[in-house]
Amino acid sequence: MLVIGRIVRPHGIRGDLICEVRTDEPEERFVAGSVVHTDPASAGPLRIESVRWYQGRLLLTFDGVADRDTAEALRGVLLCVDSANVPPPEDPEEFRDHDLVGLRVETETGETVGTVARIEHGPAHDTLVVDRSEAKPALIPFIHAMVPVVDVPGGRMVVTLPEGLLDL
Numbered sequence: 001m002l003v004i005g006r007i008v009r010p011h012g013i014r015g016d017l018i019c020e021v022r023t024d025e026p027e028e029r030f031v032a033g034s035v036v037h038t039d040p041a042s043a044g045p046l047r048i049e050s051v052r053w054y055q056g057r058l059l060l061t062f063d064g065v066a067d068r069d070t071a072e073a074l075r076g077v078l079l080c081v082d083s084a085n086v087p088p089p090e091d092p093e094e095f096r097d098h099d100l101v102g103l104r105v106e107t108e109t110g111e112t113v114g115t116v117a118r119i120e121h122g123p124a125h126d127t128l129v130v131d132r133s134e135a136k137p138a139l140i141p142f143i144h145a146m147v148p149v150v151d152v153p154g155g156r157m158v159v160t161l162p163e164g165l166l167d168l
Contacts, residue, residue, distance in 0.1 A: 001037055001080040002098055004029045010071035011059055017071050019058040019079065026058060029081060039078040046079070095150060104156040105130050105140070113159060113166065114138060138166050 004023040011018050023029045029036075030051045038044030047063040065071050083098055097119045105113040105128070114132035119142065126142040140146060140159060149158035 005079040007077045015065040015071045037080040043077045
């Protein structure tokens with residue numbers, strides 16, 4: 001399951017909900033009539049009734065959520081879609097988080113650094129959080145200069161790191 005959003009809080013008294021978007025394609029994921037899964041699963045699945053943008057935030061209404069109290073119960077719920085229903089990116093240099101998590105990270109000489117645990121999305125660039133067996137997790141900027149090779153089918157990525165980066 002891919003997380004595409006998180007319900008932040010209710011908006012108004014008619015069951016509208018503010019959603020924190022966690023997808024690059026909100027116009028494809030949040031469509032009236034579509035069904036989204038939830039985490040926790042007990043909160044859904046939810047059928048989207050309407051979608052609109054308000055002051056730069058996504059406002060959603062769901063079937064059966066018609067008042068503030070019902071909406072309040074959904075605060076913090078993650079909205080998800082099945083990754084099997086998401087087409088792969090057209091750009092060969094674009095990757096989805098779930099494609100990268102679990103990849104082995106190694107240096108150009110073949111030395112294993114660790115495994116990608118998650119991706120943190122920042123305003124300037126994404127950062128790979130790499131679990132290492134006997135050290136603190138490494139934070140590696142996910143930029144081409146430091147990650148020149150991403151081999152998803154091969155289960156690995158190659159990194160070129162400046163001296164001392166793993167010691168931080």
